Amino acid sequence: xxxxxxxxxxxxxxxxxLLIFIIYAFTLDIILAAKGFRLIPExxxxxxxxxxxxxxxxxxxxxxxxxxxxxxxxxxxxxEIDPLMNRSxxxxxxxxxxxxxxxxxxxxGDIQILVDGTQSTAAYLSSSYLQRIVNSYSMDLLKERAWRxxxxxxxxxxxxxxxxxxxxARDDLYEGLNEFFMIITLIGMILxxxxxxxxxxxxxxxxxxxxxxxxxxxxxxxxxxxxxxLQSVIALSFVFILRMWLKFPLKTGVFVFIFISxxxxxxxxxxxxIIASVAKRFSQVGMLTIVIFAPMLxxxxxxxxxxxxxxxxxxxxxxSPLKQFMDLGISLLIRGASVETLSxxxxxxxxxxxxxxxxxxxxxxxxxLTR
Amino acid sequence: MMKSLYRxxxxxxxxxxxxxxxxxxxxxxxxxxxxxxxxxxxGITLDIENMPFSFIDYDHSRLSRELVxxxxxxxxxxxxxxKDVDEAEDLLSxxxxxxxxxxxxxxxxxxxxxRTAQVQLxxxxxxxxxxxxxxxxxxxxxxxxxxxxxRQRQYRYGVASTEPPxxxxxxxxxxxxxxxxxxxxxxxxxxxxxxxxxxLTAIAIAREKEFGTIYNIYSTPLRKIEFLLGKTxxxxxxxxxxxxxxxxxxKVLFGIPMKGSLFVLLPGAVLYVLINxxxxxxxxxxxxxxxxxxxxxxxxxxxxxxxxxGLLIPVSNLGVEGRIMAHIYPTMYFMxxxxxxxxxxxxxxxxxxxxxxxxxxxxxxxxxxxVIFKKREG
Numbered sequence: 001x002x003x004x005x006x007x008x009x010x011x012x013x014x015x016x017x018l019l020i021f022i023i024y025a026f027t028l029d030i031i032l033a034a035k036g037f038r039l040i041p042e043x044x045x046x047x048x049x050x051x052x053x054x055x056x057x058x059x060x061x062x063x064x065x066x067x068x069x070x071x072x073x074x075x076x077x078x079x080e081i082d083p084l085m086n087r088s089x090x091x092x093x094x095x096x097x098x099x100x101x102x103x104x105x106x107x108x109g110d111i112q113i114l115v116d117g118t119q120s121t122a123a124y125l126s127s128s129y130l131q132r133i134v135n136s137y138s139m140d141l142l143k144e145r146a147w148r149x150x151x152x153x154x155x156x157x158x159x160x161x162x163x164x165x166x167x168x169a170r171d172d173l174y175e176g177l178n179e180f181f182m183i184i185t186l187i188g189m190i191l192x193x194x195x196x197x198x199x200x201x202x203x204x205x206x207x208x209x210x211x212x213x214x215x216x217x218x219x220x221x222x223x224x225x226x227x228x229x230l231q232s233v234i235a236l237s238f239v240f241i242l243r244m245w246l247k248f249p250l251k252t253g254v255f256v257f258i259f260i261s262x263x264x265x266x267x268x269x270x271x272x273x274i275i276a277s278v279a280k281r282f283s284q285v286g287m288l289t290i291v292i293f294a295p296m297l298x299x300x301x302x303x304x305x306x307x308x309x310x311x312x313x314x315x316x317x318x319x320s321p322l323k324q325f326m327d328l329g330i331s332l333l334i335r336g337a338s339v340e341t342l343s344x345x346x347x348x349x350x351x352x353x354x355x356x357x358x359x360x361x362x363x364x365x366x367x368x369l370t371r
Numbered sequence: 372m373m374k375s376l377y378r379x380x381x382x383x384x385x386x387x388x389x390x391x392x393x394x395x396x397x398x399x400x401x402x403x404x405x406x407x408x409x410x411x412x413x414g415i416t417l418d419i420e421n422m423p424f425s426f427i428d429y430d431h432s433r434l435s436r437e438l439v440x441x442x443x444x445x446x447x448x449x450x451x452x453x454k455d456v457d458e459a460e461d462l463l464s465x466x467x468x469x470x471x472x473x474x475x476x477x478x479x480x481x482x483x484x485x486r487t488a489q490v491q492l493x494x495x496x497x498x499x500x501x502x503x504x505x506x507x508x509x510x511x512x513x514x515x516x517x518x519x520x521x522r523q524r525q526y527r528y529g530v531a532s533t534e535p536p537x538x539x540x541x542x543x544x545x546x547x548x549x550x551x552x553x554x555x556x557x558x559x560x561x562x563x564x565x566x567x568x569x570x571l572t573a574i575a576i577a578r579e580k581e582f583g584t585i586y587n588i589y590s591t592p593l594r595k596i597e598f599l600l601g602k603t604x605x606x607x608x609x610x611x612x613x614x615x616x617x618x619x620x621x622k623v624l625f626g627i628p629m630k631g632s633l634f635v636l637l638p639g640a641v642l643y644v645l646i647n648x649x650x651x652x653x654x655x656x657x658x659x660x661x662x663x664x665x666x667x668x669x670x671x672x673x674x675x676x677x678x679x680x681g682l683l684i685p686v687s688n689l690g691v692e693g694r695i696m697a698h699i700y701p702t703m704y705f706m707x708x709x710x711x712x713x714x715x716x717x718x719x720x721x722x723x724x725x726x727x728x729x730x731x732x733x734x735x736x737x738x739x740x741x742v743i744f745k746k747r748e749g
Contacts, residue, residue, distance in 0.1 A: 017663025045687040117546025156520040286665030298414035
């Protein structure tokens with residue numbers, strides 16, 4: 001039987017297009033996602049129109065600085081604002097009207113923040129950050145004024161946030177791992193499905209049907225072939241890309257991860273079998289994969305935190321294998337939990353996988369035998 | 372000329388028949404974009420609310436209860452009582468809680484004495500974006516509470532004025548209520564019209580190569596340009612129908628109004644679809660099997676669609692490499708048209724540059740396909 005497994009692996013390796021892109025997906029793609037995908041806004045582009053041009057206004061503008069904001073783009077007059085915001089060249093524009101400093105001393109100065117609402121995520125976070133900067137400036141002015149009146153005024157309450165598990169809130173770590181899990185899922189479905197469909201598309205399945213190889217064995221061979229290849233690629237990517245290239249401080253070794261990844265592959269292989277029994281041709285495999293992959297992604301909690309989902313969708317996250325896999329992966333790799341404490345998650349993953357693989361194999365058997 | 376048109380028509384008909392006979396493919400051609408739209412549309416909200424929250428109150432005072440009450444509301448939902456920090460960390464590590472507020476024993480005493488009291492917020496860092504939002508909310512809550520405490524103190528000691536000297540007026544342009552869905556859901560049109568036309572078209576030539584029917588084409592009097600045009604027409608039509616379906620979905624399913632006019636959106640949309648059909652075609656001429664054509668297409672479209680389109684991350688915030696990529700991919704230009712029409716009520720005049728750039732892409736990609744596709748092997 002081993003030479004049959006070898007045949008499957010050879011199939012994968014000989015298909016240059018497929019091979020190149022599996023390699024791309026497990027290397028460059030993850031690096032790109034880790035380096036490029038920043039939901040947390042940094043160096044936000046901002047424009048400032050300082051009509052007052054006074055000491056106090058300049059002191060305020062001085063507080064707008066990297067890493068949260070880029071060096072502000074200074075505007076000369078109000079006419080420049082509209083075209084700038086229409087082109088979405090900056091996310092925020094701060095307007096300090098003339099007379100700002102004078103009114104500070106009297107009943108308070110007004111400043112205006114214009115936010116580009118089309119760039120919603122960055123707009124929200126960076127405008128609230130800017131408000132914080134202005135508020136703390138305001139507080140300092142207040143303290144100074146109390147000081148002059150001979151009073152000592154201090155902030156009554158201070159909030160110290162301690163972020164656990166990923167203290168520097170590295171989103172390259174998170175986005176990189178997220179991408180890694182998604183690629184494992186995508187390739188984990190397409191690869192076995194491609195191996196199964198290939199025989200049918202080329203008609204070589206007829207040869208297999210008349211050979212002494214049973215359908216059960218055929219299935220085992222296909223699974224072994226794709227898994228041996230896939231898990232080795234995952235392990236290589238884990239060690240060379242995540243650990244060595246991206247220098248992720250991962251809290252679990254490669255073997256533990258491959259163990260979890262193998263458990264997960266029960267689910268993806270099951271889905272691959274379902275895809276392969278519904279699809280009759282290659283052209284349908286890719287599209288069916290999207291149909292299955294898109295909802296999995298949504299329910300995974302990787303893109304959208306489960307709390308942000310509507311209630312009925314949140315309930316559905318429990319049956320998403322990617323969600324279980326991601327939770328396990330993040331707990332192991334970022335939070336550094338031990339495998340034993342995650343037994344409940346592992347059981348859930350196994351249950352989902354069991355159901356999917358059984359369904360998939362039964363469907364595929366029926367499909368193949370009734371031909 | 373007439374002959375040429377006739378041949379293009381024949382190739383297009385052949386392709387239509389091919390699609391029509393591949394029933395599941397036909398169904399999926401319309402179903403996939405719709406599913407993607409619904410799933411991402413409902414899912415891609417980044418308004419984070421109801422985060423599971425708890426607190427540890429060592430102070431047991433009126434002031435500490437007041438603070439906790441200010442936390443619990445729309446953003447933080449009280450999940451369950453926690454007795455100490457160990458338990459809190461355990462629950463955070465399992466994802467059962469996202470944030471825990473710890474109020475130390477000397478909290479109210481410090482406030483009454485006019486010193487700065489410190490409270491701690493333990494935050495799950497598993498999702499960096501969420502953890503940042505949590506800290507943002509918490510800081511806003513504490514800032515509001517501080518104002519209130521200062522006002523009380525002023526009342527007691529008769530300090531001149533504790534009104535904040537700087538008042539901020541924040542205006543959200545184009546999206547007054549700052550609903551993320553108003554920007555994200557129409558933005559999905561660009562994502563869906565990038566991925567789907569490309570995936571559909573990618574198989575068009577790869578299929579002929581894989582089955583060897585391409586040799587029939589090689590030996591006909593058909594010219595390259597006729598063959599390529601004929602191949603793109605059916606996918607163009609399917610994708611244009613899908614465009615209208617998605618635009619209707621934005622209005623009907625999500626109730627998001629289009630401030631500008633559909634007629635301003637349309638030219639950009641048709642060009643954009645054409646570009647992505649071309650991308651699919653180009654990949655199709657370069658790969659040999661249907662599977663690799665599809666995988667290549669998925670990989671070159673999905674990630675850049677989200678990464679470099681300006682949908683989730685403003686292009687002006689990307690790094691240098693990212694900004695270069697964003698300008699190379701056509702999605703950013705179409706995204707500007709979409710946001711221009713949906714949110715900014717821009718007219719055709721204001722979007723001419725973007726439309727021109729898209730037209731340039733069409734010409735360039737078609738020329739590229741002409742060069743790469745050869746009517747012979749080797």
